[in-house]
Amino acid sequence: MGRWQRSNPAANTDFIESEGDVEFTTDGTCVNTTEGWREMRVAIFAKRERGESVHPDQWATRKLPKPHTSVAFAGIENKEQFRKHWNGWAKRLEVADEMISILGDGAHWIWDAATLTFAKRDEVLDVYHGLENISNCGKVLCGSGTKEYKVWRDETTLELLWNGYELIEQRLNRLEKELQTAEERAMQDRSLAKHIESKREAIRKLRGYLSYHVGRLNYRERLAEGRSIGSGQVEGACKNLIGKRLKQTGARWRVRTCRKVSWRGMPGKR
Numbered sequence: 001m002g003r004w005q006r007s008n009p010a011a012n013t014d015f016i017e018s019e020g021d022v023e024f025t026t027d028g029t030c031v032n033t034t035e036g037w038r039e040m041r042v043a044i045f046a047k048r049e050r051g052e053s054v055h056p057d058q059w060a061t062r063k064l065p066k067p068h069t070s071v072a073f074a075g076i077e078n079k080e081q082f083r084k085h086w087n088g089w090a091k092r093l094e095v096a097d098e099m100i101s102i103l104g105d106g107a108h109w110i111w112d113a114a115t116l117t118f119a120k121r122d123e124v125l126d127v128y129h130g131l132e133n134i135s136n137c138g139k140v141l142c143g144s145g146t147k148e149y150k151v152w153r154d155e156t157t158l159e160l161l162w163n164g165y166e167l168i169e170q171r172l173n174r175l176e177k178e179l180q181t182a183e184e185r186a187m188q189d190r191s192l193a194k195h196i197e198s199k200r201e202a203i204r205k206l207r208g209y210l211s212y213h214v215g216r217l218n219y220r221e222r223l224a225e226g227r228s229i230g231s232g233q234v235e236g237a238c239k240n241l242i243g244k245r246l247k248q249t250g251a252r253w254r255v256r257t258c259r260k261v262s263w264r265g266m267p268g269k270r
Contacts, residue, residue, distance in 0.1 A: 005071075005092075006088075006092065012071065012092055012093050012094075014069055015045070015047065015069045015070075015071055015093050016093060016094050018047045018068045018069040019047065019049060019068065020047035020048045020049040020050075020067075020068045020069075021047065021048055021049075021050065021099075021101060021227060022045065022046070022047055022095045022098050022099070022100045022101065023044075023045070023046045023047070023048055023067070023100070023101045023103060023228060023233075024043065024044070024045055024046075024086075024100050024101065024102050024103070024114075024118070025043070025044050025046075025102075025103045025104060025231045025233055025234035026041065026042065026043040026044070026082075026104060026110055026113075026234055027041070027042055027104070027105065027231065027234045027235055027237075027238055028040060028041040028042065028238070029042070029238040029239075029242050029243060031076065031242065031246050031247065031253060031258060032246075032247070032251065032252050032253065033076070033252060033253050033254065033255050033258060034252050034253070034254055034255070035255055038076045038255060038258075039076070040074055040075065040076050040242055040246075040258070041074060041075060041076075041077060041079070041082045042072060042073075042074040042234055042237050042238055042241065042242060043072070043073055043074070043082070043085075043086065043089075043234070044070050044071065044072045044233055044234050044237060045070065045071050045089060045090070045093055045095065046067035046068075046069065046070035046071075046233060047067065047068050047069050047070070048064075048065060048066070048067045048068060048227075048228060049065045049068055050065070050225060050226035050227060051063060051064045051065050051226040051227075052226055053223070053224050053225065053226050054223050054224070054226075055223070055224075056158060056161030056162045056219065056220055056223055057158060057161075058223075059127075059161055059219070059223055059229070062223070064226075064228055067233060070233070071089065071093060072237055072241060073085060073089060074237075074241070074242060076255050076258055079109045079113060082113075083113040083116065083117060086113070086117045086118075087117050090117075090118070097119075097120070098120065099120045099121070099122060100118050100120060100121050100122070101121070101122045101123075101124060101227070101228070102114045102118065102121050102122070102123045102124065103124045103126055103228065103229075103230065103231040104123075104124075104125070104126060104231050105125075105126050105129045105231060106125065106129055106133070106209060106212075106213065108212075111123060111216075122218075123215065123216045124216050124218065124219075124222065124228075124229060125213040125216040125217060126229075126230050126231040126232075127160075127161070127219060127229045127230050128230055128232075129231075130160060130210070130213070130217065131156075131157060131160065133205075133206055133209050133210070134153075134156045134157075134160065134168070134206060134210075135153055136202070136206075137202045137203065137205065137206040138152035138153055138156065140198060140199055140201075140202035141175065141199050141202060141203075156168060156171070159171070160217065160219065161219045161220060161223070162220055163220070164214065164217030164218065164219070164220075165210045165211065165213075165214045165217055168206075168210060169207070169210075169211075172203050172206065172207055175199075175203055176200070176203060179196050179199055179200055179203075182196055183196050246258065
C-alpha cells in the first residue's frame with residue numbers, strides 16, 4: 001500500500017482534483033512495541049471547502065464543512081526523520097507551491113519543521129490548546145469552579161478569538177500590577193506570599209505560551225473567512241487510525257511491522 005501510494009500517480013488523483021483550502025496537521029501518540037513505548041507521529045494533508053462567515057462569539061455553534069478529501073501517513077520516527085516525508089507528500093499531492101494552513105498544538109517541533117518544509121504557509125495554533133492554557137491559568141488565579149473563574153473563562157475566550165494576544169496581554173499586565181501591590185502588603189504573611197507567587201507563576205507561563213504563538217492567533221480572520229481554527233482531525237486520527245488499531249490490550253508491535261501498518265493513506269471524496 002505504501003509503495004503504491006508513493007509511486008502510482010493514480011493513488012492521489014482524488015486529492016489532486018478536489019477543491020478547497022489545503023490544510024496540514026500533525027501530532028503523535030505512543031504505541032507499545034517490543035522495544036518499549038515509542039511515539040508514532042501522524043500527519044494529514046486535507047482539502048476543506050469554506051463554511052459560512054461568523055463572528056468569534058459564534059465559533060462554538062458554527063457548521064464547519066468536513067474535509068472534502070484527506071491523506072494521512074504515520075511512522076515511528078524522530079521528528080527530523082518524519083519531517084523529511086512532508087515535502088515528498090506535498091509534491092505528490094501537487095500542493096507544494098500552494099498556500100498551506102498549518103494547524104497544530106503548542107509543540108515547538110511542529111512549527112520549526114513547518115518553517116523548514118513549507119514556503120507558503122499560514123500557521124494557526126489549535127484554538128482548544130490555546131483556551132486550555134488560558135483556562136489553567138484562570139483556575140490558579142480564580143479557583144477552579146468559582147464564579148470568578150467562569151467569568152474569566154468566558155471573557156478570555158472572546159478576547160482570544162477577537163484580538164489574539166493583545167487584550168489578554170493587557171489583562172495579564174493589570175493582574176501583575178495588582179499582585180505586586182498585594183505582595184507589598186503581605187510581606188509578613190508567608191502563606192499569602194506563597195499564594196501570590198503561584199499566581200505570578202501561572203501568569204508567567206501563560207504569557208510565555210501565548211507570546212510564542214502571537215502570530216498564530218488569527219482566529220477572527222479565519223472565522224470570518226469560514227476556515228478551520230482547530231487541529232481536531234489529526235487528534236482524531238491518533239485516536240482512531242492509530243489507537244484503535246495498535247493499542248489493543250496486551251499487544252506489542254515490532255517497530256518495523258508497526259511502521260508498515262501505519263503507512264496508510266485515506267484518500268476519498270465525501
